[in-house]
Structure formats: structure tokens, C-alpha cells
Amino acid sequence: MNILRVENLCKTYGNGGARVEALKNVSFSMQKGEFAAIIGESGSGKSTLLNCIGALDTPTSGKIYVDGQDLFSMKEEKRTIFRRRNIGFVFQSFHLVTELTVEQNIMFPLLLDYRRPKKEELEEILEELGLSDRRSHLPGQLSGGQQQRVAIGRALITKPRLILADEPTGNLDSENSQEVIGLLTQASRRYQQTILMITHNRNLTASVDRVMRVSDGILTDLGGNADEKLS
Numbered sequence: 001m002n003i004l005r006v007e008n009l010c011k012t013y014g015n016g017g018a019r020v021e022a023l024k025n026v027s028f029s030m031q032k033g034e035f036a037a038i039i040g041e042s043g044s045g046k047s048t049l050l051n052c053i054g055a056l057d058t059p060t061s062g063k064i065y066v067d068g069q070d071l072f073s074m075k076e077e078k079r080t081i082f083r084r085r086n087i088g089f090v091f092q093s094f095h096l097v098t099e100l101t102v103e104q105n106i107m108f109p110l111l112l113d114y115r116r117p118k119k120e121e122l123e124e125i126l127e128e129l130g131l132s133d134r135r136s137h138l139p140g141q142l143s144g145g146q147q148q149r150v151a152i153g154r155a156l157i158t159k160p161r162l163i164l165a166d167e168p169t170g171n172l173d174s175e176n177s178q179e180v181i182g183l184l185t186q187a188s189r190r191y192q193q194t195i196l197m198i199t200h201n202r203n204l205t206a207s208v209d210r211v212m213r214v215s216d217g218i219l220t221d222l223g224g225n226a227d228e229k230l231s
Contacts, residue, residue: 001032002029002031002065002068003030003031003032003034003066003067003161003162004029004064004066004194005065006026006027006029006053006062007027007062007063007064007065008025008026008062008063009023009026009027009059009061010023010024010059010061010062011049011052011059011217021217022045022217023052025062025218028221030194030196032192032194033189033193034195034210035184035185035194035195035197035209036195036196036197036210036211036212037197037198037199037205037210037211037212038050038198038211038212038214039198039199039200039202039205039211039213040213040214041200044214044215044216044217045216045217045218046198046214049198050164050198053066054164055079055080055083055087058072059072066086066087067161067162069082081113084112084113084158086158087160087161088109088155088156088160088163088164089155089163089165090152090163090166091166092168092170093171094144094147094150094151094171096147096150096154098139098140100138100139101137101138102135102139102142102150102153103122103136105139105154106122106125106126106150106153106154107122107157109154110157117157121157122157125157128190129149129150129153131146143176144171144172145179148168148171148176149183151168152184156187156191159191161194162194163187163194163196164196165195165196165197165198167198167199168197168199169181169199169204178204184197185207185208210222210223210224211223211224
């Protein structure tokens, strides 16, 4: 079952001599429970691609379907609600609410939607991420690795169709980076969660199901075992 389908996606900035083609006819799909990584150098177009898939940016042309729904055929208000309920985000800079506790930050997307999590589901996520004893702490009282674990919990709590991870280890040391990748892999396996991660660090792609590369706005699918192609 396709959770994500991208068809002939193009994104262009500027006009005339200042025209930049950030994405050039990008097409791919992802199955339920698949964990895929997109690699590429800075400026390659990978962040633009993730922002379009997450409906944080609008493509110039092409189609994006999440769980069969055409994102950009929706009116803006409906698309915002759909994104909140169906797409989870894990950012490089965590983006936690500094005044809220760990538990409140994880629940935040549901509270925005006037819902409350089931107690057992919240407890499971806190336990799974090793945050049960930090539930009442504020972000400023946590390490970088712990803050990113909170961000992963926030992405999981709505049971989204798709999680988009934007350089989720960019602000972490190597030990915490491996831990975060392990938690994302675990989420993909345990919850059959579909995850698309972008990274410039090829060393973090060993445990994913599939690797794609973006270069100069063009996406190349490297398949499931991309080690030889990456070397």
C-alpha cells in the first residue's frame, strides 16, 4: 500500500537569469512501514523536496499524494488540518515549546486538534523513548539527545501516515545520532510507521530500507543496499 506518492514534482524559484530549478520532475513512492533516506549535499534540493511533501512549501508543478489524498488539490485550511493529523515532523532544531514539559510537548499536536491522547498510548511512547523519568522536565533541563527523543514522541503521538525527519541528527554528537536513528528504525518496525529522512551523513543510512539521492534537483533511487553505489 502506497502511503506516499510523488509524481513529476518540480519547484522553481525566481525568473529569467535568477531562475533556479530546485526540483526537476521528481517521482517516487513509499510503502506503509518503509524507512527511506534521501541524501544529498547542501543546496541539492533535498530540503525543498521534504518541505513540499510536508506541505510547508508549494511545488511549481506535479502531484503529491499522502494516503491517496492529493495534498495540493485541497483548500489551504483543509490541507493544514490534514497535515496536522497525517504528517509528523522531526526537525534538526527540535522546535519544542520551552514552557511545556516533556509530556505536554509530546501531547501538543493532539491538543491543537482538540484531542487528548489515550493514557496507555502516552505511557507507551514515554517508556519506548526512555523519557518516563523526564516527563515533568522542561526542554531546557534536557540534553540534545533527550530533546530529539521528545520530538520523535511528538511525531508519533498522532499516529501519522508519514513522518518526515529533516536532518534529525544535525545538532547531535555521533553517539546520540546513532541512538536517534535507532529510535526511528524501531518506530518504523514496531508501529509500521512510514518514515522519510533527509541527511547529508551517509553513515546514518545503514539501517534504512532504501536510499535515494538528490543532486542538482534530480532524484536517483539507489535501492535497498546502496553501500557500493555510495562509495
